[in-house]
Amino acid sequence: MDDARAPTAAERVRTLVESSVSAVLDIPSARPPEPAALGHGSPEARAVTEDGDVVLLVPASSPAAQLAGRASGDEVTAVMEITDVAPVAVPHRVRGRAWVAGWLTPVAPGERGALARLITARHPAGPPAADVAWLLLRLEVGEAYVDDLWGAEAVEPDDFAAAAPDPLAPHEADLLQHLAASHDDQMRTLCGLLGETGPACAAAGAQAVPLSVDRYGMRVRFCGLEGHQPGACFDARFEFPDPVNDVAQLRQAMRLLFEAAAG
Incomplete structure (x- = not known):
């Protein structure tokens, strides 16, 4: 690739x-x-x-x-x-x-x-x-x-x-755990970037779990969306505007990503 x-x-x-x-x-x-x-x-x-x-x-x-x-x-x-x-x-x-x-x-x-x-x-x-x-x-x-x-x-x-190796790899576990534990609402707003699938994330029980992050972007696993089979999940990839090289640049990229989802 x-x-x-x-x-x-x-x-x-x-x-x-x-x-x-x-x-x-x-x-x-x-x-x-x-x-x-x-x-x-x-x-x-x-x-x-x-x-x-x-x-x-x-x-x-x-x-x-x-x-x-x-x-x-x-x-x-x-x-x-x-x-x-x-x-x-x-x-x-x-x-x-x-x-x-x-x-x-x-x-x-x-x-x-x-x-x-x-x-x-x-x-x-x-x-x-x-x-x-x-x-x-x-x-x-x-x-x-x-x-x-x-x-x-x-x-x-x-x-x-x-x-x-990816420069974020040593920090990935802590980053994903923090996003999953403390930013669930913001993670769910990423549904707004999925087009027609977006409104389905408002369903009760819908989940948006950060699955992986690297210098180029973040992958999120969506489960429990309205209109999908019970237990069905799918992944979506959200690319950063520019590749990041450290945690400080990642925070800036995540801020821009969440702002785009909320706007």
Whole structure:
């Protein structure tokens, strides 16, 4: 997707990889004959290097760490699956999934300090358990794929490496929760921008829930509208006049959006 009014597939994958949403690491060679979880693990934190490799912080006792440490130069194939769930209460909360496949190796001793600082910059709180031994692994990206609210699309490694995460991503959960909890009336006024559908939002029980926000705009899920089937919902996208780069610019864009809806 090359539309300048929307994030590209590479940007969407990069945003999810560098976020703190749930991720599972699958190592096919570690799958047991029974459907247990021995071949899977959840990285505690992750970040992306300038070259587009994904750095993973995992327990030293995890299958991923053990296999990568024993590989002795052999490639360990791994797939990281990231599940993006809306941080607000809304029907059908899973907003999308991304998969990043590649080759897993331990981080070389000479790189550990710099990459540990990179992980800390992305996740300042650090590992929650001080009594656990941690290991840094590198996932060299071979291919990536995203299936989300924008659609399904493959991403080439070079495009992933060149992409930048959305600048609002670290703040998105707090922003959406604040809008849902404190600005319900203003959210409902956005119905006025939907043409003939607008008056239906005045129905008792109608909801306008902020589903996602990025530098280009906000997506809202409308449910319970008059004239629609019970339980039926639909999404509407509201674009900002100009892309925003930080929370201050977002507040200004939201103010203009609500003013347009009220006027």
